Amino acid sequence: METENKNVQANRFPWSQVIGFLLSILLTFAAVWVGKITDLSYSQIAIIVFAIAFIQAAVQLFMFMHVTEGEQGKWQLGKMFSAAFFAIVIVAGSVWVMNSMH
Amino acid sequence: MENTNKLNTNVPLEYQTETGKLNILGFWIFLGAEVALFSTLYAAYFALKDGVMEGPLPIDVFDFNYTIIMTIVLLTSSFTSGLAIHEMRRNNIKAMVVWLVITLLFGAGFLYMEIAEFIHLVHSGATLGTNALWSSFYLLTGTHGVHVAIGIVWITLIIFQALKRGLTPDTAKKVFVSSLYWHFLDFVWIFVFTGVYLLGMVK
Structure with missing residues (x-):
């Protein structure tokens, strides 16, 4: 069977969830830092925080939802x-x- | 009912039947449609956010630290929902139910905080009818909140069914699909948090 269930092995520590969770928190605070602490222009901030949001969305899709599974x-x-x-x-x-x- | 003669025990329960596999693929397609729904609401907010003839501005009424806590609460519930699926695949229904209940508690906490925030905003003069910005704000965040509320009811019912019938290809599929839905709520919130709250606080 080549079902590619990489994250499906039972009895294993849920690394992908834990790493995804830590990454998401890190990225959230990175976005907050860019938006609140730095003094870039509005459009520069918008581009950076949306880039971070897309990375976070990818973390959600790949590390939590395992989109490529099955x-x-x-x-x-x-x-x-x-x-x-x-x-x-x-x-x-x-x-x-x-x-x-x- | 289920196409049980095609059981493939090398894969997780939820993928073992043809019905299960198709339901999961179908749910991904549904999530694609949900992306389109939230995109239109999001687009409305961004197109209308400068429509502020009167009424308070986001920067005056948002409590940003409060929103960060809401974000962390929902993110944590997405994480625990992932752990529930992990336990389901180890065939540990008790641990699965425990994680699902924790997920729902965080979800309810998020919903409580969102409603409290709406009450605070209405008292600050930002109501649904104040101006175009706040109309589109409530439409976007409210639609997300309704999704969270539906998710809580749905997953509660699935927990009861899973406890009653045990882990079968059918109940496992339902738990799995509902967890995809729950992760998706956090997926949407990432963009609401970034675009509405964070950029709303930038001068």
Whole structure:
């Protein structure tokens, strides 16, 4: 069977969850630090904290939800990539249209 | 009902039946649709957030430390939900239920904090009808909060069923899918926290 259930071995310490949890806390505070402590411009802060948010979302997907797991792992991952594409188009597109196209 | 003659005992319970496998794939597709739902609400907030003719600004009424605690609470519940699945795959239903109950307690704590925050905001003059910013704010955070509330009820029912029937391919699939849902709530909150609260506090 090549089901690629890397994270499925039983009787093992849940490393991926623990590391994911610590990474998420670290990234949350990194974003807070960039937003509250540094004195970068608003747009620089926005780019950095959104980059951190996407990394955190990936941590959630890969280390908690194990998106690539199971026989359909490739489809699950593909679905999430297409969803990310829709999200960026909807959000960035709406903001662009509402702020600079009228 | 279940296609039990196709059991493959090398994989976790929830993946053992054809139904289980398809339900899990279908749930990922549902999550893709949920991404689109939250994207539209998120887009509305970002398109309207400068629509502040009157009413308080986020920076005046947000209590940022409080929001960080909410974020950590929800993140911890996502973590414990992952631990519940880990225990489920070790066939340890007791530990699974304990972690699920802890998950729900953190979820309820998050919901309590969010409602308390809304009450605080309304008292500070930021209501649903104040202006475009606050309308889209309540729509976005409220939709997320409703998802958390639904998740709490749903997972509670699944815990009862799992205790009653034990861990079967069917109940394991339900626990697994509900844990995907729960992780997804934190996934959405990451962006709400970053875009609404954190950037709302930047001058």
